[in-house]
Amino acid sequence: MPVGAGDIGLNVWVENGDVLFYLGKSGAFDENNTLLKLGRVRLNISPNPFQGVTFRQELLLEKGQVVIAGQSNGVKAELLLWVDVHAPNVHVELKTDKKVELVATYENWRYKDLYPQKKENNANSWKWAPPKPVVTHRDSISAISNGLLFFHQNKPETAFDIVVGQQKLESVKDSLFNPLYPLISGGILRGQHMLFDGYHHGRYLDTDFMGWRLKSKKASTIHRLQATLLVRQAAELTDWKKEVEQQVEAWSTLRQVKQKAEKWWSNFWSRSYIAINPSAENTTDAAWQVGRNYQLFRYMLACNAYGEYPTKFNGGLFTYDPSRVESSFTFTPDFRNWGGGTHTAQNQRLVYWPMLKSGDFDMMEAQFKFYQRIQRNAEWRSKVYWGHAGASFTEQLENFGLPNPAEYNWKRPQDFDPGLEYNAWLEYQWDTVLEFCMMMLETHNYGGQSIKGYLPFVESCIRFFDEHYQYRARQRGSKILDQDGHLVFYPGSSAETYKMAYNASTTIAALQQVTKRMLALPAQDLEEKQRAYFESFLKKIPPLPTRTLDGKAMLAPAQVWARINNTEAPQLYPVFPWGIYGVGLPNIELARNTYWHDPDVQKFRSHVGWKQDNIFAARLGLTVEAKRLTLLKLCNADRRFPTFWGPGFDWVPDHNWGGSGMIGLQEMLLQTVDSQILLFPAWPEGWDVDFKLHAGRQTTVSGKLRNGKLIELQVFPVERKSDVVNMLEEKEYNM
Template identity: 40%
Template sequence: MLKQQSLIWETPSQNSQDSMPIGGGGIGLNVWFENGELLVYFQQSGNFDEHNGFPKQGRLRISNTTSDWAELTSFKQELNSQKATIQISIVDQEEVKTDFLVWVNTSHSVYHIEYSSSKEQLLSVAYESWRYEDKLSKAQDQSTYIFTERNDIFAYWMYPKDLIRHKDVITQDSNSIRWWHQNDNADLAFDKEMDQQGFCNHKQDLFNPQRDLVFGGSLVAKGMQGTTSREGEYLGTPFKALCLKGPSLPNMQRIDVYCCCEQVPDISSWHHAVDKLIGTYNDLDYSAHKQATQAWWAKFWQRSWIDIQAKEQDAQINAEIDQVSRNYRWFRFMQGFNVNGNFPLKFNGGLVTYDSGLVGYVEDQRDLSAVREVEAQKAKTLDGAQQIEANENLRIERDFGPDYRAWGGGSITPQNQRLLYWPLLKSGDFDLFEPQFSWYKDTLETTELRSQLAFGHDGCSYTEQINNFGLPIGSHFGWERPKSMGLGQQINRSCDDHYSTQLEFAFMMLEYQRYSQQSITEYLPFIQSAAQFFFSHYEYLAANDGREAYDENGHLHIFPSSGLESYKEASNPNDVTCGLRNIYQGLLRLEDISAEQRTLFELRLSKIPPLIHRQYNGYTTIAPAYDWAEINNVELPQMYPVYPYQEFGVGLEGLQIARDTWEHSCNEIYGQRSYASWHQDGIFCAHLGLVEEAKQVLICKLGDGGRRFPAFWGPGHDWTPDHNWGGTGMIQLQEMLVQDKAGKIVLLPCWPKNWDVDFKLHLGLGTTLECEVKNGEIINLVIEPKARMQDIETDFELNLTNVTEAV
């Protein structure tokens, strides 16, 4: 059954890195108590400025002007996951007790700070902004890569001109403060990149998330009054603040912060939207909002859970496994913040990043010697172990303020984003898919038009590193590029010819339908277009080259392509062919397709190239592709037939081929094997039934991240918090427990016999499975619908007297 979880701190924090996350309704908060003051960063999904940056809303600061909170006799800060609240209780030197309760509405982008005191005190609440004036962003040396300020607006990384980062507006009345950023429609990244890529005659009719966008909010504190503005500096970043002051009384009072992100014809319409949002708390009782939010979280936690109790000989390992169980829940908690969000949850920090100068590798207290040894042995370099140690000890210096994150702004990196969304299937968090899936629906027209303009054929073309409006980011398309380059080419080598993640998200939508049993009619145009592109594109390229598009067996020749970002100028890469095969098989499973569609899908399925094998050091293995020119990165397309496409693995034919692939041919260059960030080693091990290796990776993957909040991992390849790190760990743990493939439920396919576990997860066909394991035996098993009991396969002993079926 579900285990309650809280995190308690009994001392204040040193800085924003030591913050607690909380969120809901598409906003995320970092909350911490530092040097006698309560501070809150808050960020809203979809807040994209004219340059497609993704800034925070601001910072809130609450201080006491009556007594000194820097000297306390008692301090307690508690994050309650079940209620999604942060409770802070302090007692000062005069024995005055003050309580704060922070919670976020899941239905609206609103958060609240309730407060009370044992004695009347005078409190100050300040809204702080570091965007109080226009700032010049100078064009930067293109030879410096991610260590530049421009990486925060990644589309402009190589932009050869200076930019003006436009300021916000901040106003104040008697008991409230209001701020907003109104995008300058004459200076939009959308227009620059549409013109750059040949869309100047079409852009007025396409999805544009920047035009007429206003984001900001309002701080309302009844009983407080406006005072003065002030200036200050936090961690090297200057700010200006507007302040309200008022008494803290024994009865409960509150501060309400309303966030609003709207595309409106004028600023007065945005103010009306904010006032309407504030009005919801007059029309509907405050306590009803609070109860509805707590009810949402209660339902969220009842959907699924995983609770592990290890029984290893080593007490340290048992403690680390307890961290795994706990941090799985904390990461899932952060995923829940984006319910009703305007935009997909970002892989590089989500909604809870903190000051960039604090981001960097931290000392890792875990014993990673076994993992280092394995990686060093696999790495084809003489100094593999030294490189690993150097990478882990790297310190990153990127002190560009609170808004900055690497790979930042409104760009989408689908190859990373997918790792946040795959685990939502088994956790049953189907409502959290909506922002990501809707983005594909919103941008479909643009990506189909790109195929027409660039290649003259149909089908959508979603590249890697794509902007929120559907075009490749300007820096990868090339701000300064040879005139001979066609519109379909990108100057960035990693992303050129790389379209396979549109197949993976299309497959994810089909799996979403299979798991949730909900309609995907609105997403079918994208799914079909994503697959259609490959037939249209490679027929077009073959015709241009004067060669046949199909081989002697009638199979499409997919060339030149890319095995993920790694295997370049590839022919028939297996991540592409597996994606196409699984999409058409999934479409054929749908009940509401027409006879004409069925005939087309069956024909397309027959023309997909078969999976490619190769001999590698004497072993038959899965190949990345039929052939390729070079290896450009460290992804492993040869393992995609194992996951996400599950054509190989435990319970399926060819398991030994897949294991030999993992053991012998996934180390062609240094860095392909790793537990960090988006690396999927643990997921592959789970599907191959490699229990001991999966255990090692899981402990490294979901162990404490080295910061005060234990699920703030990274930066890995991305940022801190590295949500790819959490997503891959979450998937691995789920897949170690249960896999749903080829109509079979493979139960505990990669689970240590000496780890007790109690879990509830979701599976295909609308199935839920509850299972409890003790001492290597399944002592409780509940499955719904009960007919799926016959599909279960497991090597664990069943104590049949305790096995039940859900009615």
């Protein structure tokens, strides 16, 4: 079971009577940019109450806690495991009806240097092309008063230094943001009335480890354990140690700390929910599972609500032993496919879009700060390589804003543009950052957050396209615009699929919508000079490409392209995320023709992983199709915990699988068009629902649907209730 809060995630399970959990923490990157686990904790109780048939392990979703209860060997026990929302502390509370002894063992597989080989390097920045032999350097673990201190301190040379050299940016290296050095990741494990009791070597599944034991001083009916985790850039180890000590919570404050954390979870659940067939007694009901799994996955996202780094699409904080995902991957628990510090925006976006309608605006800041930290590095790329302004963000970039070195490619033609990835999938794919620009702007529309701090970032991203494609045009000829006064976005890329594209629809739709949103800002947020610039730029964006196939007009992925490299459907991105076509919008048949009759869209259709056909279907009011895909997308995973989907195209748990499922379900239930709020635009017959979602203009909508009738509706602010359109009663509404 996953349990977590703040920016800590634990995998918790019971095995042979022992309670085990992995420690996951946002931002714990090593020199190779692997996102490290900070160890594993094993709890053994003697006599052991968890070895008999009377046993229960339950996730208390409303409190963010796991309770493990059992009775065996003459002892009845209850163990509570939870994470503080407001401080980086993991708490274990054990209560028994008879006195027992507790042994807590901190298990670490990085007690010595490790040498990952071949596919194991998919967990770091090197992937299939390490420039030299890779070493995962050992951690430091030692006994302290009442506990253990453990940490990984990065060496001075990291992936950052090697990538800067590879990509010919040494001249500006001192001006670049470097998140990997000096970085220290680790913590303290401390028990109340516990002492260090030695260490031992062992093996769990595929990996040797060393275990450091804490043992209770004497048998008792109450035991407490606390793990305090800290990831921080600190030039001096003494400073890091001092800070982690300051984060340790006193045992006497435990009750108040827990009450504060439980209140946070209560508020979290009250601000948004979707419960399908809530009165159903049969939990095997497929529709009920869809609603339950929506809630479970939202909970998993909330476990990294306040991380320094966003929730990773390829497992978040909840990855675990890789051979349990792929039997041949006999690697350490640090493994995940597609990198630890590597950011794949095409996947990440699906993790963060659903947070708007769920009202989780505070959880989006980690993703936005990620981009703001690396903005200057992206601007240096444009300046050094091409001599123009604007932030150049590639697909598959590192947490310091430069392209992943394996995807950038070490074997490049000598005269190849150093600003480009030499990569058939990723070349010229710049536009995914614009989805995060729109999310930044939408946090004001949905939640009233101030967005002034994000506007320089958005402007820099737009300027890149303006100035870069003028630069490209000058390389080709004497004119920078086409005969209609439009920029020519060539070479480009429509997602990763349509390559060497001319005027990719993903780029055009994104630039149109983000620029229009910037122009809609109030006068106090946008200076007249800026407004004039965006008005001029909007006129230079070409129209969305369309085409006719078998007599049917439809959206095109680009005007022209050279080849197909992946299996996405970017011709439908004007439907989602850009909202140019859909229920209640003009020319919906153009988009529906694309969904049903574009041969590539049909061939690529799926519910797996990052596929978003369920979202397209919902946005287009295709109720039967949306239901079919959502039942596939949000059904129970093929694992013991129902929302550990994957691996799909990525890893387990697949967070872009869960995110795309959340978005699709939200869109089936509620969509907005201008000032209108459309309820049930693609909602199936026979699905009762209790819901609360957020809409634009800082609106919340909650209600209950029973037997196809809306029996309860609350809208805040109340004057927005007149904007609500119940689509179940408006069958002819733009259908």
